[in-house]
Amino acid sequence: MDPSTRAARAPGQPDPTMRGLVAPIYPSTTYERGREGDYPGGHSYSRDQNPTVEPAEELLAALEEGTEALLFSSGMAAATALLDALDPGTHVIAPARMYWTLRRWFEREVERGRLAGLTLVDGPEEERWAAAFAEHDHTGPTLAWLETPSNPMGDVIDLIEVAELAHEAGALVAADNTTATPVHTRPLEFGADVVFHSATKQLNGHGDVLAGALVCSDELAGTELWARVRHERAYRGAVLGPFEAWLLLRGMRTLFVRVARSSATAFEVAAALAEHPSVAEVRYPGLPSHPGHDIAARQMHDGFGMLVSFRPTGGEEAARRALGRLTLFTDATSLGSTESLVEHRARIEGEGTPVPADLLRLSIGLEHADDLIGDLRQALD
Ligand SMILES: Cc1ncc(COP(=O)(O)O)c(C=O)c1O
Missing domain, CATH: 3.40.640.10 (Type I PLP-dependent aspartate aminotransferase-like (Major domain))
Incomplete structure (x- = not known):
């Protein structure tokens, strides 16, 4: 079965x-x-x-x-x-x-x-x-x-x-x-x-x-x-x-339908961010540009998960500005729920964290991809 x-x-x-x-x-x-x-x-x-x-x-x-x-x-x-x-x-x-x-x-x-x-x-x-x-x-x-x-x-x-x-x-x-x-x-x-x-x-x-x-x-x-x-x-x-x-x-x-939906949306979001002129780096294993993509493609099937991280151009200040402008993504910790979340991890983790200061983590939920991408574009433009 x-x-x-x-x-x-x-x-x-x-x-x-x-x-x-x-x-x-x-x-x-x-x-x-x-x-x-x-x-x-x-x-x-x-x-x-x-x-x-x-x-x-x-x-x-x-x-x-x-x-x-x-x-x-x-x-x-x-x-x-x-x-x-x-x-x-x-x-x-x-x-x-x-x-x-x-x-x-x-x-x-x-x-x-x-x-x-x-x-x-x-x-x-x-x-x-x-x-x-x-x-x-x-x-x-x-x-x-x-x-x-x-x-x-x-x-x-x-x-x-x-x-x-x-x-x-x-x-x-x-x-x-x-x-x-x-x-x-x-x-x-x-x-x-x-x-x-x-x-x-x-x-x-x-x-x-x-x-x-x-x-x-x-x-x-x-x-x-x-x-x-x-x-x-x-x-x-x-x-x-x-x-x-x-x-x-x-x-x-309902795990399989939720994961299929959020992973497919995460892929669309990651691809849209990768093309955005105000984004310096997108970290998503589903993108061929990700250093671990080939391994991910071997050991992950039917998608690459709902977690997308990215670094806007312009450093930490630009990341904080984009975070403040997002209206659909909620600034909250955790991941994997129905609503999409954003978090500035370095600030949360504090001293000693290996996470870059300009990185924003997205947890992609079950909303429509167009709405999420639209929110990110207006925050980054
Ligand atoms: C990858 C990962 N492992 C472990 C944990 C810890 O789990 P919990 O918050 O349920 O104690 C988390 C929580 O964010 C997590 O994201």
Whole structure:
């Protein structure tokens, strides 16, 4: 069955009690025990697992072609649970240009001595990753954290090549697939051991749920590490509430049409910006001029995502001026909702950010391409 069919029909069978086609919500935090101390309904307490969360996890695991998915209360909760499940003294190898809050968290954990070290790879090119792994002489556990296309620079990492290098170096490979979504890329196919999502973004797609996810490969599923990730979630109580899980499942039922539309629009927007005389650079993996385009074309199918970043000519001042003139794009953080957003990332990330001061990030929503391009043109003219 095509994944889009699976998503559209989720959860796939009517609920056994009322034969409803839409999954029910189970708000109960606790479940009655049987006389033998067993749990006839298969659930005990919602900090361990909730029946409303399960169909959303099953759908996401199927979309990523993974074995099991775990949902968390946010993307950061999911990422930090994975890191905390790894043995103390883990070394992380990650892109220098990646989702900023997670990079800051890696840095903080090194300062606190909870990570043995952090190697930041200064660019997406395979040679840079190869050099990082070659120099890496850590004997403890290593995590390679990949993000492609990256937020907000749109860097593209060759998943097959870098996962192979990472495995040769004995590292576990996690791939942040937030901006590609499983509609465009399934990193487990290319060798990742675990896929990460900020499900807050396009998986939910309506800007009304904060959620995160980890999806494991078949090899990882039965391991002690994966069991620890699950325990980490329960110990911290970093679970997704049943109402949020229900909204997320509803959002994922329309994932394929939303992603197809916003990616097609993003391509049109990127192409229009590339032709605009007041634009110095457009960073969109779908454009043949993007340095990672060939790799993106190999590992992404049916589009290149909804994230478009660009740098107006005239530097930071010009970027701020264009930002102030946009009327349809809303100046707000986050991405992957129905309405298009713009953000001046360097200002938000602050000191130490590798993002150029004149870069504006666009999250393309579901509006008509002509309206979005019209807004950008009037802001830049
Ligand atoms: C690429 C990426 N990874 C991780 C996160 C963190 O997810 P959350 O905000 O759901 O905690 C974000 C949030 O913006 C993101 O864009």
